[in-house]
Amino acid sequence: MSATRSSAGTGAVCATLLCLTGATTAPALASPPRPSATVSSLDTQLLTAGHQGNLxxxxxxxxxxxxxxxxxxxxxxxxxIRDHRALDAGLVKTASKLGVALPSGQTAGQQRQAVALKAAARTRSYDAAWLKAQYTAHVQTLSLIDKEIAAGTNPQVKALAKSARPVxxxxxxxxxxxxxxxxxxxxSRPSASAR
Incomplete structure (x- = not known):
């Protein structure tokens, strides 16, 4: 999962409100199922930015x-490709369960960055620019994941962040x-647990 690459994209995270129906006046109507916990703006930000980053x-x-x-x-x-497809599958499933609507595509900043990379295709400058963009994106994503782990409110989103962090x-x-x-x-290096 990768964080949104532009401050405009980060600031434009859409907040999703979960509307819970209280007691109804008609006893024959069933109440909708209640989620296990509410979804905070930080939880929503992680899901939104994570999905766009994965894309x-x-x-x-x-x-x-x-x-x-x-x-x-x-x-x-x-x-x-392999890892972000797997991360996104879990993220989309979690967002759907929680009723969080995800954007259908990347941010405008991410799209501009992809166009800029494409302009340097098949040159050494492409490789250097690609690596720099990936490093920056992953550092930003780690920061957002750490914020979610520390201050997120929804246990499912926090668990998602914890499982994505090592990847x-x-x-x-x-x-x-x-x-x-x-x-x-x-x-080929031994893992920390194998040492």
Missing amino acids: WEIATGQAAQTDATSACVKQVGAVF VERHTRLVSKGVCHSPMAAS
């Missing part, structure tokens, strides 16, 4: 398959400070 990560990962010049960037792009952290290491680190080398 951007998938699209830019796919573009890297043809536009990157380095095998490492292509490999990392493939990892991002996003691993992605950040793969593009650390704009340098490509092969996912093959990263997967």
Whole structure:
């Protein structure tokens, strides 16, 4: 999952209100099911920005398959496609359960960034720009995830953030400070729990 790439996009997070029906005057009408907890604006922001970030990560990962010049960037792009599809499937499912409407596409800033990357396709400058954009996006996403874990209110959204954090952290290491680190080398290292 990747955070929204523009301050305008972050500020434009739509708040979703959950309307709960109280006692009805007609006893024959059933009340709608009550969610387990309310969804705060931070919870909504994580779901919205996360979904848009996932869409951007998938699209830019796919573009890297043809536009990157380095095998490492292509490999990392493939990892991002796989992982962000899985992250987004869980996010969309959670948002649907909670009644949070998600945007249908990326932010305008993300779309502009994809166009700028495409303009440098099949050059070394593409690889450098792609890595820098990915690193920035993943750092921003980690920040939003950490905010959600610390201050989010909905247990399902917090659980989603906690499960996404190690994936996003691993992605950040793969593009650390704009340098490509092969996912093959990263997967051959022993995990912290195996040491």
